[in-house]
Amino acid sequence: MLTKMKVAQLQEIDEQGxxxxxxxxxxxxxxxxxxxxIRAIENRCPHKxxxxxxxxxxxxxxxxxxxxxxxxxxTGRVQEPDHGVVTVxxxxxxxxxxxxYITLD
Numbered sequence: 001m002l003t004k005m006k007v008a009q010l011q012e013i014d015e016q017g018x019x020x021x022x023x024x025x026x027x028x029x030x031x032x033x034x035x036x037x038i039r040a041i042e043n044r045c046p047h048k049x050x051x052x053x054x055x056x057x058x059x060x061x062x063x064x065x066x067x068x069x070x071x072x073x074x075t076g077r078v079q080e081p082d083h084g085v086v087t088v089x090x091x092x093x094x095x096x097x098x099x100x101y102i103t104l105d
Contacts, residue, residue, distance in 0.1 A: 003104045010098035018053040023104055028089060029053035031073055033060060038091045039073040040102045046084030
């Protein structure tokens, strides 16, 4: 069953910034990209477990703070030549209230 969860207000996340949250046993990173869009992914690099919320956002990717692996925030895929994938969560922003929601399964 899918669950929609309110995680923040748009104004609480700086442009190219991130926020983390716990959802059960999952830690999720919510990012605000330079184009204003919101993305949410598992907050753990598949390489050595670095906290992606502490990485640098560039375009629609985040660079792991440990070893600079580049992870696509739209697909969760690691850029080649490295390999791996993180879970991506569907996001929604209420245009009237600025509330940010993610969908969990």
